[in-house]
Amino acid sequence: MTTRCLQVGVIGAGRIGCLHVEHLTTRIPSARLLMVADISGERAQQCAERFGIPAYSANYQDVIQHPEIQAVVICSSTHTHAQLIQEAAKAGKHIFCEKPLALDLETIDQIVQTVKQAGVQLQVGFNRxxxxxxxxxxxxxxxxxxxxxxxxxxxxxxxxxxxxxxxxxxxxxxxxxxxxxxxxxxxxxxxxxxxxxxxxxxxxxxxxxxxxxxxxxxxxxxxxxxxxxxxxxxxxxxxxxxxxxxxxxxxxxxxxxxxxxxxxxxxxxxxxxxxxxxxxxxxxxxxSFYAEMAAFVEALLQQRSVPVNGEDGRAxxxxxxxxxxxxxxxxxxxxxxxx
Amino acid sequence: MTTRCLQVGVIGAGRIGCLHVEHLTTRIPSARLLMVADISGERAQQCAERFGIPAYSANYQDVIQHPEIQAVVICSSTHTHAQLIQEAAKAGKHIFCEKPLALDLETIDQIVQTVKQAGVQLQVGFNRxxxxxxxxxxxxxxxxxxxxxxxxxxxxxxxxxxxxxxxxxxxxxxxxxxxxxxxxxxxxxxxxxxxxxxxxxxxxxxxxxxxxxxxxxxxxxxxxxxxxxxxxxxxxxxxxxxxxxxxxxxxxxxxxxxxxxxxxxxxxxxxxxxxxxxxxxxxxxxxSFYAEMAAFVEALLQQRSVPVNGEDGRAxxxxxxxxxxxxxxxxxxxxxxxx
Amino acid sequence: MTTRCLQVGVIGAGRIGCLHVEHLTTRIPSARLLMVADISGERAQQCAERFGIPAYSANYQDVIQHPEIQAVVICSSTHTHAQLIQEAAKAGKHIFCEKPLALDLETIDQIVQTVKQAGVQLQVGFNRxxxxxxxxxxxxxxxxxxxxxxxxxxxxxxxxxxxxxxxxxxxxxxxxxxxxxxxxxxxxxxxxxxxxxxxxxxxxxxxxxxxxxxxxxxxxxxxxxxxxxxxxxxxxxxxxxxxxxxxxxxxxxxxxxxxxxxxxxxxxxxxxxxxxxxxxxxxxxxxSFYAEMAAFVEALLQQRSVPVNGEDGRAxxxxxxxxxxxxxxxxxxxxxxxx
Amino acid sequence: MTTRCLQVGVIGAGRIGCLHVEHLTTRIPSARLLMVADISGERAQQCAERFGIPAYSANYQDVIQHPEIQAVVICSSTHTHAQLIQEAAKAGKHIFCEKPLALDLETIDQIVQTVKQAGVQLQVGFNRxxxxxxxxxxxxxxxxxxxxxxxxxxxxxxxxxxxxxxxxxxxxxxxxxxxxxxxxxxxxxxxxxxxxxxxxxxxxxxxxxxxxxxxxxxxxxxxxxxxxxxxxxxxxxxxxxxxxxxxxxxxxxxxxxxxxxxxxxxxxxxxxxxxxxxxxxxxxxxxSFYAEMAAFVEALLQQRSVPVNGEDGRAxxxxxxxxxxxxxxxxxxxxxxxx
CATH class of the missing domain: 3.30.360.10 (Dihydrodipicolinate Reductase; domain 2)
Incomplete structure (x- = not known):
C-alpha cells in the first residue's frame, strides 16, 4: 500500500499550519509528512517534535526542493503565498494553499497561469x-x-x-x-x-x-x-x-x-x-479543516481534480x-x- | 359603564370585514356594532344575522351618516378607501381602514389632510x-x-x-x-x-x-x-x-x-x-386582527392616539x-x- | 337550518362555565344557549347579560326542566355532578359534564347506568x-x-x-x-x-x-x-x-x-x-375547550356517539x-x- | 516535562482497544503508549504499526510485567476482566478497565479488594x-x-x-x-x-x-x-x-x-x-472516549483519585x-x- 501514500511537506508552523500537521500525522494515514518548515526554526522544531515529523527547517526551500515530497501545504502569511506557490509549482509539487491566494487579481492570475503551465494541482483552503x-x-x-x-x-x-x-x-x-x-x-x-x-x-x-x-x-x-x-x-x-x-x-x-x-x-x-x-x-x-486536507490527499492519490482550484481562489x-x-x-x- | 362603550359601524362584509365584525361582536365588549353595510345587501344581511347586528344596509352612507356611530371600520376594496375615509372624516367619525389607504401618495396626502382637518383619528390595518x-x-x-x-x-x-x-x-x-x-x-x-x-x-x-x-x-x-x-x-x-x-x-x-x-x-x-x-x-x-381592533377601540375610548396612524399608512x-x-x-x- | 341547531342550557357560571358559555354563544353557531343557571343568581345574571343569553336562574332545575333544552352542560362543583346528571338524564336531556364524574366508582356506575336507561348521551370533559x-x-x-x-x-x-x-x-x-x-x-x-x-x-x-x-x-x-x-x-x-x-x-x-x-x-x-x-x-x-364542546354539539346533531363517554369517565x-x-x-x- | 508523562500499555486491540490507542497516541501528549497486546498477535502488530507503538505482543503478561509501564488499559472480553485486573494490580499497575468489571458481585468485590490492597487505582469505562x-x-x-x-x-x-x-x-x-x-x-x-x-x-x-x-x-x-x-x-x-x-x-x-x-x-x-x-x-x-482516557491519565499524573472507581463499577x-x-x-x- 505504500504506493497509495502521498509524501507531503508543510510550510508555516503557526496555528493553522500545526492544525494541518496534526491532521496529516494522526488522521490521514494515506499521507506521510516528511518535513515542516517555518521562518522560525524553533517553531518548526517544536512542531516536528510534537508530531513526530522526521525533518524540519527554517528554510521553506528545503521543503520545496525535497526530492521525495510530492505536495506542499502552504500556511505562511498571505503576502508570501504567490512566491511560494510559484516556486513549488516550478519544482513540480502539488500545492495546498491557505486562502486568500493574494489580495489582487493580477497576482492571482499569474499564480493560476504558473500552476497550469507546471501541470500541478492547486487547492485553496476554503475549508467551509x-x-x-x-x-x-x-x-x-x-x-x-x-x-x-x-x-x-x-x-x-x-x-x-x-x-x-x-x-x-x-x-x-x-x-x-x-x-x-x-x-x-x-x-x-x-x-x-x-x-x-x-x-x-x-x-x-x-x-x-x-x-x-x-x-x-x-x-x-x-x-x-x-x-x-x-x-x-x-x-x-x-x-x-x-x-x-x-x-x-x-x-x-x-x-x-x-x-x-x-x-x-x-x-x-x-x-x-x-x-x-x-x-x-x-x-x-x-x-472541515480535516476534511479538506483528506480530500486534497485523496484527490492527488487518485489523480482526480482537487475540489477547490485556483479559479475558486480567484473568484x-x-x-x-x-x-x-x-x-x-x-x-x-x-x-x-x-x- | 355605557360611557365606556364605542358605537361602531362596519363597511364591507367580505372576508376581512366579517372577521372584524366577529371580533367586535364577540371579543370586544367595549364596542357596540350598530350597523354593517356592503355593496351587496344580501351579504350585509347575512353578516348582520350571523352576528346579531341590529341593522344592515346596501348603502355605506347609512353607516357614515348614522347619528350614533362614532367610528367606522372600512373593509371595502382598496380603490374605495380614499372616498370613504374622506366622507367619514367629514361626518366626524373616527376611522379604521384596511391597508393600503391608496396606491399613490397624492391621494394619501389628501386623506391625511382631510382627517387632520376633521379632527378625527385614522388607524390603518397593519395587523402584523x-x-x-x-x-x-x-x-x-x-x-x-x-x-x-x-x-x-x-x-x-x-x-x-x-x-x-x-x-x-x-x-x-x-x-x-x-x-x-x-x-x-x-x-x-x-x-x-x-x-x-x-x-x-x-x-x-x-x-x-x-x-x-x-x-x-x-x-x-x-x-x-x-x-x-x-x-x-x-x-x-x-x-x-x-x-x-x-x-x-x-x-x-x-x-x-x-x-x-x-x-x-x-x-x-x-x-x-x-x-x-x-x-x-x-x-x-x-x-393580531383581534388585537389591532381592540387597540383601536381602546385608544378611542381613552382618548389616546391610535397606534397606527395616517403617516404610518403613507410611508x-x-x-x-x-x-x-x-x-x-x-x-x-x-x-x-x-x- | 333551524333543524340543525341544538338547544342548550348551562349549569354553573364559574370560570369553566363561562368559558363554555362563551364558546356556545360566539363560536358554535349550531348551538343555541337558552338558559344559564348558577347557585348564585347574580353570577347567572351577569353571565347571561354578558353573552346575551335569553334567560337565567338561580335554580338548576329550571334548566333541566326547560322544555326546549335538549342538552345540559354541567359545570358545577364535583360533588353535585352525580345528582345533576341523573336528574338531567331522567328529564331526557343529553349531558356534557366536567370531569370527574365523581370520586368513587360506585357513584359513577350508578350515573352510567341511569344515563344508559334514559337513552341519552353523556360526554365527560376530558378536554385535552x-x-x-x-x-x-x-x-x-x-x-x-x-x-x-x-x-x-x-x-x-x-x-x-x-x-x-x-x-x-x-x-x-x-x-x-x-x-x-x-x-x-x-x-x-x-x-x-x-x-x-x-x-x-x-x-x-x-x-x-x-x-x-x-x-x-x-x-x-x-x-x-x-x-x-x-x-x-x-x-x-x-x-x-x-x-x-x-x-x-x-x-x-x-x-x-x-x-x-x-x-x-x-x-x-x-x-x-x-x-x-x-x-x-x-x-x-x-x-381544546372550544373543540370538545363543538364536538359534543356536532355529535348530537348528527346523532352519532359523543367522543368521550361515561365509560371514559369511569376508567x-x-x-x-x-x-x-x-x-x-x-x-x-x-x-x-x-x- | 518528561516527568509529567505516563507510561501506558493496552491489552486488547479490538474496536474499543484501537480507539483508546488512537487517543493515547494522537490526542493525549502526556501519555506514552509502550506496548499493545492482543490474543491475536497479528491484530496487536497491525495496531502497533498503524499508531507507531514501539512494541506489541500476543501475551498480555508482557504488558502487565513490563517494568516501565505504569498503567494498563484493559479492553479484552468481559470474562477476562477480573483475571487481568487482579494480575495488573498485583504487578503494581494502575488500571483502566472497560465496563462491566464482571457480571456478578462476588467477583467484583474480589477485584475491588485486590486493587485496594495493591494500592493502585482502578477506573471503569463509563464513558458517558x-x-x-x-x-x-x-x-x-x-x-x-x-x-x-x-x-x-x-x-x-x-x-x-x-x-x-x-x-x-x-x-x-x-x-x-x-x-x-x-x-x-x-x-x-x-x-x-x-x-x-x-x-x-x-x-x-x-x-x-x-x-x-x-x-x-x-x-x-x-x-x-x-x-x-x-x-x-x-x-x-x-x-x-x-x-x-x-x-x-x-x-x-x-x-x-x-x-x-x-x-x-x-x-x-x-x-x-x-x-x-x-x-x-x-x-x-x-x-467522551477521548475525555475519559485523558482524565484517567491526568488523575494519575497529578496523583488524584480517578473519576470513576471500582465502587462505581460495582453499583x-x-x-x-x-x-x-x-x-x-x-x-x-x-x-x-x-x-
Missing part, C-alpha cells in the same frame, strides 16, 4: 465547503431536494474583531472576512455572480472607523442562474460566532443552525435557555473588490467592471 | 404589528435587550400567488405584498428609511412574468438610525406561508420562527419531521414606490426622490 | 383529547405512522399547587390532577390499563405533606396492548406549566413540545433563550384509585383488584 | 459521564441551577439489537445495555439507589423472546436523596440511536436532545424535516441484578435484598 452543514445544503440543492435555488442568505458574524494591527493590513472586511462567504455563494449556487451591491451599517467600532473600514454590512449578489444572494457580515456580536445559511428553492427551502457545545436546554423562572454556540472558528469548523477576490467598489460608489457593480 | 412574534421583537429592541439595532432581516413569503385577475390590479409585489414588510421595518426599527435597493430573482411564474410583475425579490433598506434591513419576498413556496424576522443588535440578536398547528415532532426511518407551519394568513395572524406606500423605481432603474433610490 | 398536540400524537399512532406503540411517557406538571383548602377535598394528586393523564394513556394507546405502580418523590411542600398528600410522583402503567406508560406528575415547577408526551413505536417515535406565547429566540452574552411556555391551563388548552377514576393503593402498599396493583 | 450533554446536566444539578433534583428520566435506545450469539452471553438487557443508564442515575443524582422496579413491554423481537430476554422496558429507581428516576430502554428503534435525559428540580429543569450529523432543516411540501441523529455509538460518544451491576429480580418477581426490589 467541507463543513457538514454547508455540505448538506449543497447536497439539497444539487440533488434537487429544494428545486431550483432562488434566494440565498448567508449570516457570517465573528464574535469580535481581530487586533487593530491585523485589521490595518487585512484588506478590509470584504477581502479578509467576507471572502469565505463569497466562496460559499458560488459553492452553494453552482453558479457565478454577475453583480454586487453593498450597504454598510453605520460603523459602531471607533477603531475600525479610524482606519476607514466598516464593521457590519449587507451584500447583495445576483447570480448567473437568476438567483439572488445576501451576505450579512458583522465583525462582532455580543453572543459569539454566528454562521448560518438558508436557501429558498422552487420546491422547498433549507436552513442551518449554529453548532453548540452541548444539546442541553434549561428552564427556570427566567425562561428557557441553552448555552451559546461554539465560539471559536477552529472549534466550530474543526472537522471570491474579484467579488471582494466589486463589493469594495460598490461601497465606495454607492451603486451596484457588475463583475465585468472588475479587471 | 399586533402579532405576538413581532411585538416581542419590537419589545426586545425598545427595551434594550439587544442593544442598538444594526441589521434586520424579514422573510415574508406567501404560499401561492393570488389569482391573476387580482394580480393585474394589485399594484405589483411591492404595493400589494411587501407593503406589510415595509411597515414592519419602520415599526421594528423605530426609524425611517432613507434609501431602497431591489434585486429581483429571475421570474419563474410565467403568468406573473406575462403581466410584467416579479415573483421573488430582495429589498435592502438603509434606515435613519444607521441600521440596514433586508426583505425577502416570494409569491410562492412549496411549503406554505413563511413569516420570520431577525435582528442583530450591538448587545444581542433576536429571531422568530413560524407558528405551527402543533408542537409534535416525529422520528422514523426517513428522518425527524414536523408538520408544516400554519398555511393561511388569517390563521397565522388570527390574534410604506412611498417605500413601495421607491422599490419599484429601484427595480426599473437598477440602482439604489433615495426616499427624497419619491415626490 | 381535543388539544392539537395530543390529537396529532393519537393520529400518528392510529394511522400507523410510528407502528405499534411500545413505550409512552407523559409529563404533566402544574406551575403551582392549588390553594390548601382546595387540596384538602380534592381527592389527592391522582384523582385531582393525574386523572387527565390517566385518560390520556387510554386515549393515546387505544387500550386499557392492566396494572399500575407508583413511586412518589420525597414531598417538598410542607403544606401538602401536612395533609398527607404527595407533590411529585412517577406512575407506571401496563396496558393491554403490551405497551408500558409512565406519567410524571408534579404539583409545581419553577418555570410554569409543562405538558408533553412522547411515544416510541415499532416504526418510529413522536413527541410534543409545550406551547409558547411567541416563537422568538434571543441571543446575548448570557446564552440563547426564549420566553417561558404558556403558563395558565386555560390559555394553554384554550382551543381514569379506577386508575387513580389503583395508583393510591399502589402508593400505600408499595407494590404494583392490578386493575382487577379495584372493585 | 464524559459526554458534553450529561456533563452539562450534572453541572446544572451540582451548581444548583435547577435546585434540588426530584424526577429524572433517561431515554436510552439502541438502533438495533446486537447479533443473537452476542445476546446469548451478554447477561441480558440490564447487565449489557442498561448498565450505562444505572451508572448515569448515580452520576447525575450524586446519590445511591434504594429500590428498583421494572415493567417490560411485551417482547416484539422473536429472537430475543426465544432466548428469554426482553427488548424494551421501563425501570423506576428510588434514590437516597428522595428523587425518583426512570429509564426507558429499547433494543431497537426505527430511527436510530436515541440518548437523552431530563431532570426536574425544585428550581428548574434541564433536558438534552440527541446529537446530529448536521444542523440543517429542510422544508418542502411534505413537512419540515432534518436528518436522523448520529446513529453509531462510537460516533455519538466519540469525544450498576447491583442495580442490574435488582432489575432482573424485579422483572422476575413482578415487584419492587430493595437494593439491600441484593447480596
Amino acid at each position: 465547503r467541507f463543513d457538514a452543514n454547508y455540505a448538506r445544503v449543497r447536497r439539497a440543492i444539487m440533488q434537487g431536494e429544494i428545486g431550483e435555488p432562488r434566494l440565498l442568505h448567508i449570516i457570517s458574524r465573528d464574535p469580535a474583531p481581530p487586533p487593530l494591527e491585523y485589521l490595518r493590513t487585512s484588506g478590509g472586511l470584504f477581502l479578509d472576512m467576507a471572502i469565505h462567504d463569497f466562496d460559499m455563494v458560488r459553492y452553494l449556487m453552482g453558479a457565478e455572480v454577475e453583480e454586487v451591491y453593498v450597504q454598510a451599517a453605520r460603523v459602531l467600532d471607533s477603531h475600525i472607523a479610524a482606519i476607514g473600514d466598516i464593521d457590519a454590512a449587507i451584500t447583495v449578489l445576483r447570480c448567473t442562474n437568476g438567483a439572488i444572494a445576501t451576505i450579512d457580515n458583522s465583525r462582532s456580536t455580543a453572543y459569539g460566532y454566528d454562521q448560518r445559511v438558508e436557501v429558498l428553492g422552487s420546491a422547498g427551502a433549507i436552513h442551518t443552525d449554529n453548532r453548540y457545545p452541548n444539546a442541553a436546554t434549561l428552564m427556570d423562572a427566567h425562561g428557557v435557555r441553552r448555552d451559546l454556540p461554539l465560539h471559536f472558528f477552529l472549534e466550530r469548523y474543526a472537522e 471570491p477576490v474579484a467579488l471582494a473588490l466589486a463589493a469594495q467598489r460598490s461601497l465606495q460608489e454607492r451603486r451596484p457593480v457588475r463583475l465585468d467592471e472588475i479587471p | 404589528r399586533f402579532d405576538a412574534n413581532y411585538a416581542r421583537v419590537r419589545r426586545a429592541i425598545m427595551q434594550g435587550e439587544i442593544g442598538e439595532p444594526r441589521l434586520l432581516h424579514i422573510i415574508s413569503r406567501d404560499p401561492a400567488p393570488p389569482p391573476l385577475e387580482y394580480l393585474r390590479t394589485s399594484g405589483g409585489l411591492f404595493l400589494d405584498m411587501a407593503i406589510h414588510d415595509f411597515d414592519m421595518v419602520r415599526y421594528l426599527m423605530g426609524a425611517e428609511v432613507e434609501e431602497v435597493y431591489v434585486q429581483a430573482a429571475r421570474v419563474l411564474d410565467s403568468h406573473i412574468a406575462a403581466i410584467g410583475d416579479i415573483d421573488a425579490a430582495i429589498t435592502v433598506l438603509r434606515c435613519t438610525n444607521g441600521a440596514i434591513a433586508t426583505i425577502d419576498n416570494s409569491r410562492s413556496t412549496a411549503y406554505g406561508y413563511d413569516q420570520r424576522v431577525e435582528v442583530l443588535g450591538s448587545a444581542g440578536a433576536i429571531h422568530t420562527d413560524n407558528r405551527y398547528p402543533n408542537a409534535a415532532t416525529l422520528m422514523d426511518a426517513h428522518g425527524v419531521r414536523r408538520d408544516l407551519p400554519l398555511h393561511f394568513f388569517l390563521e397565522r395572524y388570527a390574534e 410604506p406606500v412611498a417605500l413601495a414606490l421607491a422599490a419599484q423605481r429601484s427595480l426599473q432603474e437598477r440602482r439604489p433610490v433615495r426616499l427624497d426622490e419619491i415626490p | 383529547r381535543f388539544d392539537a398536540n395530543y390529537a396529532r400524537v393519537r393520529r400518528a399512532i392510529m394511522q400507523g405512522e410510528i407502528g405499534e406503540p411500545r413505550l409512552l411517557h407523559i409529563i404533566s406538571r402544574d406551575p403551582a399547587p392549588p390553594p390548601l383548602e382546595y387540596l384538602r377535598t380534592s381527592g389527592g394528586l391522582f384523582l385531582d390532577m393525574a386523572i387527565h393523564d390517566f385518560d390520556m394513556v387510554r386515549y393515546l394507546m387505544g387500550a386499557e390499563v392492566e396494572e399500575v405502580y407508583v413511586q412518589a418523590a420525597r414531598v417538598l411542600d410542607s403544606h401538602i405533606a401536612a395533609i398527607g398528600d404527595i407533590d411529585a410522583a412517577i406512575t407506571v402503567l401496563r396496558c393491554t396492548n403490551g405497551a408500558i406508560a409512565t406519567i410524571d406528575n408534579s404539583r409545581s415547577t419553577a418555570y410554569g406549566y409543562d405538558q408533553r408526551v412522547e411515544v416510541l413505536g415499532s416504526a418510529g417515535a413522536i413527541h410534543t413540545d409545550n406551547r409558547y406565547p411567541n416563537a422568538a429566540t434571543l441571543m446575548d452574552a448570557h446564552g440563547v433563550r426564549r420566553d417561558l411556555p404558556l403558563h395558565f391551563f386555560l390559555e394553554r388548552y384554550a382551543e 381514569p377514576v379506577a386508575l387513580a384509585l389503583a395508583a393510591q393503593r399502589s402508593l400505600q402498599e408499595r407494590r404494583p396493583v392490578r386493575l382487577d383488584e379495584i372493585p | 459521564r464524559f459526554d458534553a450533554n450529561y456533563a452539562r446536566v450534572r453541572r446544572a444539578i451540582m451548581q444548583g441551577e435547577i435546585g434540588e433534583p426530584r424526577l429524572l428520566h433517561i431515554i436510552s435506545r439502541d438502533p438495533a439489537p446486537p447479533p443473537l450469539e452476542y445476546l446469548r452471553t451478554s447477561g441480558g438487557l440490564f447487565l449489557d445495555m442498561a448498565i450505562h443508564d444505572f451508572d448515569m442515575v448515580r452520576y447525575l443524582m450524586g446519590a445511591e439507589v434504594e429500590e428498583v422496579y421494572v415493567q417490560a413491554a411485551r417482547v416484539l423481537d422473536s429472537h430475543i423472546a426465544a432466548i428469554g430476554d426482553i427488548d424494551a422496558a421501563i425501570t423506576v429507581l428510588r434514590c437516597t436523596n428522595g428523587a425518583i428516576a426512570t429509564i426507558d430502554n429499547s433494543r431497537s428503534t426505527a430511527y436510530g440511536y436515541d440518548q437523552r435525559v431530563e431532570v426536574l428540580g425544585s428550581a428548574g429543569a434541564i433536558h438534552t436532545d440527541n446529537r446530529y450529523p448536521n444542523a440543517a432543516t429542510l422544508m418542502d411540501a411534505h413537512g419540515v424535516r432534518r436528518d436522523l441523529p448520529l446513529h453509531f455509538f462510537l460516533e455519538r460518544y466519540a469525544e 450498576p451491576v447491583a442495580l442490574a441484578l435488582a432489575a432482573q429480580r424485579s422483572l422476575q418477581e413482578r415487584r419492587p426490589v430493595r437494593l439491600d435484598e441484593i447480596p
Whole structure:
C-alpha cells in the first residue's frame, strides 16, 4: 500500500499550519509528512517534535526542493503565498494553499497561469465547503431536494474583531472576512455572480472607523442562474460566532443552525435557555479543516481534480473588490467592471 | 359603564370585514356594532344575522351618516378607501381602514389632510404589528435587550400567488405584498428609511412574468438610525406561508420562527419531521386582527392616539414606490426622490 | 337550518362555565344557549347579560326542566355532578359534564347506568383529547405512522399547587390532577390499563405533606396492548406549566413540545433563550375547550356517539384509585383488584 | 516535562482497544503508549504499526510485567476482566478497565479488594459521564441551577439489537445495555439507589423472546436523596440511536436532545424535516472516549483519585441484578435484598 501514500511537506508552523500537521500525522494515514518548515526554526522544531515529523527547517526551500515530497501545504502569511506557490509549482509539487491566494487579481492570475503551465494541482483552503452543514445544503440543492435555488442568505458574524494591527493590513472586511462567504455563494449556487451591491451599517467600532473600514454590512449578489444572494457580515456580536445559511428553492427551502457545545436546554423562572454556540472558528469548523486536507490527499492519490482550484481562489477576490467598489460608489457593480 | 362603550359601524362584509365584525361582536365588549353595510345587501344581511347586528344596509352612507356611530371600520376594496375615509372624516367619525389607504401618495396626502382637518383619528390595518412574534421583537429592541439595532432581516413569503385577475390590479409585489414588510421595518426599527435597493430573482411564474410583475425579490433598506434591513419576498413556496424576522443588535440578536398547528415532532426511518407551519394568513395572524381592533377601540375610548396612524399608512406606500423605481432603474433610490 | 341547531342550557357560571358559555354563544353557531343557571343568581345574571343569553336562574332545575333544552352542560362543583346528571338524564336531556364524574366508582356506575336507561348521551370533559398536540400524537399512532406503540411517557406538571383548602377535598394528586393523564394513556394507546405502580418523590411542600398528600410522583402503567406508560406528575415547577408526551413505536417515535406565547429566540452574552411556555391551563388548552364542546354539539346533531363517554369517565377514576393503593402498599396493583 | 508523562500499555486491540490507542497516541501528549497486546498477535502488530507503538505482543503478561509501564488499559472480553485486573494490580499497575468489571458481585468485590490492597487505582469505562450533554446536566444539578433534583428520566435506545450469539452471553438487557443508564442515575443524582422496579413491554423481537430476554422496558429507581428516576430502554428503534435525559428540580429543569450529523432543516411540501441523529455509538460518544482516557491519565499524573472507581463499577451491576429480580418477581426490589 505504500504506493497509495502521498509524501507531503508543510510550510508555516503557526496555528493553522500545526492544525494541518496534526491532521496529516494522526488522521490521514494515506499521507506521510516528511518535513515542516517555518521562518522560525524553533517553531518548526517544536512542531516536528510534537508530531513526530522526521525533518524540519527554517528554510521553506528545503521543503520545496525535497526530492521525495510530492505536495506542499502552504500556511505562511498571505503576502508570501504567490512566491511560494510559484516556486513549488516550478519544482513540480502539488500545492495546498491557505486562502486568500493574494489580495489582487493580477497576482492571482499569474499564480493560476504558473500552476497550469507546471501541470500541478492547486487547492485553496476554503475549508467551509467541507463543513457538514454547508455540505448538506449543497447536497439539497444539487440533488434537487429544494428545486431550483432562488434566494440565498448567508449570516457570517465573528464574535469580535481581530487586533487593530491585523485589521490595518487585512484588506478590509470584504477581502479578509467576507471572502469565505463569497466562496460559499458560488459553492452553494453552482453558479457565478454577475453583480454586487453593498450597504454598510453605520460603523459602531471607533477603531475600525479610524482606519476607514466598516464593521457590519449587507451584500447583495445576483447570480448567473437568476438567483439572488445576501451576505450579512458583522465583525462582532455580543453572543459569539454566528454562521448560518438558508436557501429558498422552487420546491422547498433549507436552513442551518449554529453548532453548540452541548444539546442541553434549561428552564427556570427566567425562561428557557441553552448555552451559546461554539465560539471559536477552529472549534466550530474543526472537522472541515480535516476534511479538506483528506480530500486534497485523496484527490492527488487518485489523480482526480482537487475540489477547490485556483479559479475558486480567484473568484471570491474579484467579488471582494466589486463589493469594495460598490461601497465606495454607492451603486451596484457588475463583475465585468472588475479587471 | 355605557360611557365606556364605542358605537361602531362596519363597511364591507367580505372576508376581512366579517372577521372584524366577529371580533367586535364577540371579543370586544367595549364596542357596540350598530350597523354593517356592503355593496351587496344580501351579504350585509347575512353578516348582520350571523352576528346579531341590529341593522344592515346596501348603502355605506347609512353607516357614515348614522347619528350614533362614532367610528367606522372600512373593509371595502382598496380603490374605495380614499372616498370613504374622506366622507367619514367629514361626518366626524373616527376611522379604521384596511391597508393600503391608496396606491399613490397624492391621494394619501389628501386623506391625511382631510382627517387632520376633521379632527378625527385614522388607524390603518397593519395587523402584523399586533402579532405576538413581532411585538416581542419590537419589545426586545425598545427595551434594550439587544442593544442598538444594526441589521434586520424579514422573510415574508406567501404560499401561492393570488389569482391573476387580482394580480393585474394589485399594484405589483411591492404595493400589494411587501407593503406589510415595509411597515414592519419602520415599526421594528423605530426609524425611517432613507434609501431602497431591489434585486429581483429571475421570474419563474410565467403568468406573473406575462403581466410584467416579479415573483421573488430582495429589498435592502438603509434606515435613519444607521441600521440596514433586508426583505425577502416570494409569491410562492412549496411549503406554505413563511413569516420570520431577525435582528442583530450591538448587545444581542433576536429571531422568530413560524407558528405551527402543533408542537409534535416525529422520528422514523426517513428522518425527524414536523408538520408544516400554519398555511393561511388569517390563521397565522388570527390574534393580531383581534388585537389591532381592540387597540383601536381602546385608544378611542381613552382618548389616546391610535397606534397606527395616517403617516404610518403613507410611508410604506412611498417605500413601495421607491422599490419599484429601484427595480426599473437598477440602482439604489433615495426616499427624497419619491415626490 | 333551524333543524340543525341544538338547544342548550348551562349549569354553573364559574370560570369553566363561562368559558363554555362563551364558546356556545360566539363560536358554535349550531348551538343555541337558552338558559344559564348558577347557585348564585347574580353570577347567572351577569353571565347571561354578558353573552346575551335569553334567560337565567338561580335554580338548576329550571334548566333541566326547560322544555326546549335538549342538552345540559354541567359545570358545577364535583360533588353535585352525580345528582345533576341523573336528574338531567331522567328529564331526557343529553349531558356534557366536567370531569370527574365523581370520586368513587360506585357513584359513577350508578350515573352510567341511569344515563344508559334514559337513552341519552353523556360526554365527560376530558378536554385535552381535543388539544392539537395530543390529537396529532393519537393520529400518528392510529394511522400507523410510528407502528405499534411500545413505550409512552407523559409529563404533566402544574406551575403551582392549588390553594390548601382546595387540596384538602380534592381527592389527592391522582384523582385531582393525574386523572387527565390517566385518560390520556387510554386515549393515546387505544387500550386499557392492566396494572399500575407508583413511586412518589420525597414531598417538598410542607403544606401538602401536612395533609398527607404527595407533590411529585412517577406512575407506571401496563396496558393491554403490551405497551408500558409512565406519567410524571408534579404539583409545581419553577418555570410554569409543562405538558408533553412522547411515544416510541415499532416504526418510529413522536413527541410534543409545550406551547409558547411567541416563537422568538434571543441571543446575548448570557446564552440563547426564549420566553417561558404558556403558563395558565386555560390559555394553554384554550382551543381544546372550544373543540370538545363543538364536538359534543356536532355529535348530537348528527346523532352519532359523543367522543368521550361515561365509560371514559369511569376508567381514569379506577386508575387513580389503583395508583393510591399502589402508593400505600408499595407494590404494583392490578386493575382487577379495584372493585 | 518528561516527568509529567505516563507510561501506558493496552491489552486488547479490538474496536474499543484501537480507539483508546488512537487517543493515547494522537490526542493525549502526556501519555506514552509502550506496548499493545492482543490474543491475536497479528491484530496487536497491525495496531502497533498503524499508531507507531514501539512494541506489541500476543501475551498480555508482557504488558502487565513490563517494568516501565505504569498503567494498563484493559479492553479484552468481559470474562477476562477480573483475571487481568487482579494480575495488573498485583504487578503494581494502575488500571483502566472497560465496563462491566464482571457480571456478578462476588467477583467484583474480589477485584475491588485486590486493587485496594495493591494500592493502585482502578477506573471503569463509563464513558458517558464524559459526554458534553450529561456533563452539562450534572453541572446544572451540582451548581444548583435547577435546585434540588426530584424526577429524572433517561431515554436510552439502541438502533438495533446486537447479533443473537452476542445476546446469548451478554447477561441480558440490564447487565449489557442498561448498565450505562444505572451508572448515569448515580452520576447525575450524586446519590445511591434504594429500590428498583421494572415493567417490560411485551417482547416484539422473536429472537430475543426465544432466548428469554426482553427488548424494551421501563425501570423506576428510588434514590437516597428522595428523587425518583426512570429509564426507558429499547433494543431497537426505527430511527436510530436515541440518548437523552431530563431532570426536574425544585428550581428548574434541564433536558438534552440527541446529537446530529448536521444542523440543517429542510422544508418542502411534505413537512419540515432534518436528518436522523448520529446513529453509531462510537460516533455519538466519540469525544467522551477521548475525555475519559485523558482524565484517567491526568488523575494519575497529578496523583488524584480517578473519576470513576471500582465502587462505581460495582453499583450498576447491583442495580442490574435488582432489575432482573424485579422483572422476575413482578415487584419492587430493595437494593439491600441484593447480596
